[in-house]
Amino acid sequence: MKSVDDPHEAERRLTRLMASCRHPLVRRARPVVGEAAEHTKVWWAIALALAAAGGSRGRRAATAGLAAMGAAELLSNGVIKPLLRRRRPPEELIPHDGPDDRPDSSSFPSGHTAAAAAFTTAVARIWPGAGALCAVPAVLIAAERVHSGAHYPSDVAAGAVVGAAGACLTRRLPGARLA
Structure with a gap:
């Protein structure tokens, strides 16, 4: 038997605990959140809404968010995962109906979380109120990635760090600065 002091065993237990939530709201929301996160659909939709309704500030926030998301996805999926x-x-470890369509790619880091954190961080830098609203789906996506069995919590935490790095890398882009 592994010791609870073993970080790998502790993470396995945390994964099992997070995936075991059977609340009806979680069961209904998880597939919706997962689908919205696929191919970064939710972030493209939010960028479109920001650009359409937010004036020049919304367009800058959308541009910064999409650029940061692209950088984070390149870092996560193109550099770190391989x-x-x-x-x-x-x-x-996943006590519900089994993991949904888990990819064959590396689990570390979570690319979905990296995209969410990058977009949210970049938007918040330009429009803090919109960034706070973006944090809601970002947190839901991060939690869904563990609950669905696609990732360990440390994969999600690393994805958040990669996302923040992506936002930092794109900070100096011409349309992304506060004016």
Whole structure:
């Protein structure tokens, strides 16, 4: 038996705990959140809304968010995942109807979380109120990635760090600065 002091065992337990939530709201929301996160649909929709309704500030926020998201996805999926291969959480840790369509790619870091954190961070830098609203789906996406069995909590935490890095890398883009 592994010790609870073993960080890998602690993370496995946390994954099992997070995935075991059976609240009816979680069961109904998880597929919706997962679908919205696929192919960054939610962030493209929010960028469109910001650009359409937010005037020049909204257009700058949308541009910054999309640029940061692109940088974070490049870092996460193009650089880190190929270098640091990690298996997805095993199905026995996921006590609900089984993990949904888990990708074959490396689990570390969470690319969905990286995109969410990058977009949210970049938008918040330009329009703090809009960034606060973006934080809601970002947190839901991060939680969904663990609950669905696609990632360990540390994958999600690393994705958030990669997302923040993506936002920092794009900070100096011409349309992304506060004016």
